[in-house]
Amino acid sequence: MLLDNLKNLFNSKNKKPHLLIVGVDLKFITPAIKYLEKYYEIKIDEWGWNRNQKASKKSIDFLKWADIILCEWMEYYVPWYSQNVSDGQKLFIRAHRYEITLEYGHLINYDNVCGIITINYFLLEIFSNVFKIPREKMFVLNNIVETSIYSGLKDNDYTKHIALVGYAPSYKGYFKALNILKKLREYDDFKLCLFGKDYSEMHWRDNDDQIAYFNQCDKFIQENDLETHIIDNGWVNREEMFQNIGYVLSLSDIEGSHLSPTEAFADSTISLLINWPGVEYVYPKEVIFKDIDDIVNYILDTYLDDDKYSNRVSKLKNYCIDEFGEKYFVNGLKAIFDTDLNNEGNTVISFKNPIFKNAVLINDENEISRILDNNEGDLSLVISEKIDNSRIKNIYQEFASENIHVYSQNFFDNLEEAYEFIDLCNEIHDSDVSLS
Numbered sequence: 001m002l003l004d005n006l007k008n009l010f011n012s013k014n015k016k017p018h019l020l021i022v023g024v025d026l027k028f029i030t031p032a033i034k035y036l037e038k039y040y041e042i043k044i045d046e047w048g049w050n051r052n053q054k055a056s057k058k059s060i061d062f063l064k065w066a067d068i069i070l071c072e073w074m075e076y077y078v079p080w081y082s083q084n085v086s087d088g089q090k091l092f093i094r095a096h097r098y099e100i101t102l103e104y105g106h107l108i109n110y111d112n113v114c115g116i117i118t119i120n121y122f123l124l125e126i127f128s129n130v131f132k133i134p135r136e137k138m139f140v141l142n143n144i145v146e147t148s149i150y151s152g153l154k155d156n157d158y159t160k161h162i163a164l165v166g167y168a169p170s171y172k173g174y175f176k177a178l179n180i181l182k183k184l185r186e187y188d189d190f191k192l193c194l195f196g197k198d199y200s201e202m203h204w205r206d207n208d209d210q211i212a213y214f215n216q217c218d219k220f221i222q223e224n225d226l227e228t229h230i231i232d233n234g235w236v237n238r239e240e241m242f243q244n245i246g247y248v249l250s251l252s253d254i255e256g257s258h259l260s261p262t263e264a265f266a267d268s269t270i271s272l273l274i275n276w277p278g279v280e281y282v283y284p285k286e287v288i289f290k291d292i293d294d295i296v297n298y299i300l301d302t303y304l305d306d307d308k309y310s311n312r313v314s315k316l317k318n319y320c321i322d323e324f325g326e327k328y329f330v331n332g333l334k335a336i337f338d339t340d341l342n343n344e345g346n347t348v349i350s351f352k353n354p355i356f357k358n359a360v361l362i363n364d365e366n367e368i369s370r371i372l373d374n375n376e377g378d379l380s381l382v383i384s385e386k387i388d389n390s391r392i393k394n395i396y397q398e399f400a401s402e403n404i405h406v407y408s409q410n411f412f413d414n415l416e417e418a419y420e421f422i423d424l425c426n427e428i429h430d431s432d433v434s435l436s
Helices: 004-013 030-036 056-064 078-084 123-131 174-184 206-225 257-266 292-302 305-323 325-336 367-374 389-398 409-413 418-429
Strands: 017-024 040-046 067-074 091-094 115-118 139-140 160-167 191-195 230-232 247-250 270-276 360-361 379-383 404-409
Touching: 004 292, 017 056, 030 040, 030 325, 040 056, 040 305, 078 091, 091 325, 091 409, 115 123, 115 325, 123 139, 123 292, 123 389, 123 409, 174 191, 174 247, 174 292, 230 360, 247 257, 247 305, 257 270, 270 292, 270 305, 292 305, 305 389, 305 404, 360 367, 367 379, 367 389, 379 409, 389 404, 404 409, 409 418
Parallel strands: 017 040, 017 067, 067 091, 091 115, 115 139, 160 191, 160 247, 191 230, 247 270, 360 379, 379 404
Antiparallel strands: none
């Protein structure tokens, strides 16, 4: 009897928590599963795209089994989980971007939610404001990039190949890429490589505006004799995608975090990004540009200089490993799951009249620990514009708590960027979202 009791005690202490991952599209969380299995016993409940779908018996049984539930996307199934989760279970929601335009964020019982995880700091502020989610429940964690699958091997003349990964619909910036190609070809034999579905294969294909946009692109290609300098690759395996690519372009009007440029970093490839709303909270400022002429100049300055290219790509690869890699993501998600919350916080910041309780302006990250040691109670750390915006997420991850709130001075001094983002969301998704 004593031996059996000891065995049961040992097994209970070594039992992995049950993690249930739920979602309609698990492409962004799937690479993490094999790494999370070291710490959790995992089951997957993939829902369909029929938003009238009700919880199945399988979903109900899975929910009973789970200790932790991670809902991927703030989609139609999340309100059901928020209404049916039990005491002792932890419910988390990982929100991306387009869910801002859906109604489901208004239907969630946030009293039963332990945390909302956004994929960058910019979206953290947007989601909290739109759905009135208490700041105490907001977390930020970059998407995962499986850095170990990339070899870094390159073909000859790869620096003369620029790429657009996903070039439809129109907000992805295909026409800008064509203009970049045209400008580059005035200097050398550059080619544009396209990855992803053609617009005619997507549900936008019957939209008059999309048809007109891509007809304009085709006309531009013909007028500038670019037909033989564009390579349409369709979809290829990620680990093979960048072998012949020197520069990946992110030219979108709007994105959540746009993961392919980061994946390119992992495969020793430089990515160059136009200044879409929120990009500065995801990527280092050295690869963010105001217009396509600046991108062209960057490429011309580096494509024939092996040392310059190698030095820059080495820094970007390290950035990817540190900020998006497997260890970063798994440790970050585990820390979020382990957070104990008392559900008493209810801070939501108004964009029209932002007020920060007990605010302290931080000009140097190294000041923060000393400031916290010398202050008790609630505190708002306002991160100065002197600190690179891409560091905000790291500061938030390390210091934000129910008593310590972290804000970006840059974000609240430039709220027009948030309103521009919402306008673009409404235009693309035919929605009517507003900020308060």
